Amino acid sequence: MIGKLKGVVDSFGEDYVLLDVHGVCYQVHCPSRVLQYLPRVGEAAVLAIETVVREDMIKLFGFQDESEREWFRLLTTVQGVGAKVALAILGVMKASEVANAIALGDKTALTRAPGVGKRVAERIASELKDKAPKFASVDQETISVSAAVQENVAATGVTDAVSALTNLGYQPAQASAAVAMAVKSAGEDATAETLIRLGLKELSA
Structure with a gap:
């Protein structure tokens, strides 16, 4: 071998x-x-x-490195993802970016790869979500906020803040990271307005 x-x-x-x-x-x-x-x-x-x-x-x-090879292996374990699709994903995203997208549930990022539609992206995100965090470069707080929002278990203010920042044009990963930092200083029960203000301050830093 x-x-x-x-x-x-x-x-x-x-x-x-x-x-x-x-x-x-x-x-x-x-x-x-x-x-x-x-x-x-x-x-x-x-x-x-x-x-x-x-x-x-x-x-x-x-x-380029063993991390990228490991993600090729992981991607090809997903039903409907062969070598061609795995190469296409790694052709537009670095290994760390693939890990971040899956950890944050950012299926839109995965669909940037040729041959990856919404259904395949959802399958990848679902089947590899438990493996992605240890490879991701985003912190655990950001991953937790993103997961809570997607699973509809986040506080209303957190959900509304992430949604507002996303609507302003920020990527889901950026929005989740900014709100995660805002939650650290203001608490999970802070209002959406407070979290948006702190999140925007974080994004402009």
Whole structure:
């Protein structure tokens, strides 16, 4: 099983790179974002590899680091998400961004990837929500606020504040983070107006 490849970039294809490792060229399929940031032809590159073995083929998938590879593995455990869709998601989002989107239940962010519709995004968010927090870069308070709002168990002021900030054009993750910080200083029972004011102050800092 191949876990990592260190070699020289030989050439690029539409969705893959040929990596020359001591005279043997490996065809490695990568997310588009990874292909864009790989060195030029003739330069050295290192990729974390996921080897997929099936009856009719052996295919290599390459990633910038082990975290990205782990998210590829996690995404492909979701029903209806194959390697192509997982690569598409990681092609438009970093591993930490995927984790944040799932942890915060931000399904809209997931639908930015080609081939990911609302139903698939909901399935991903639902099936991986318990695994996402440990990979996410957002703090636990933000995740808790976002989850409470989505599950309709948050205080009215919290729900209204997140909704108001979202309506003002802020991303759900930004709104939840700002309100989470506001709750820390004003308390969960604070009015929506107070949380909105403190949240806007946090966002403009």
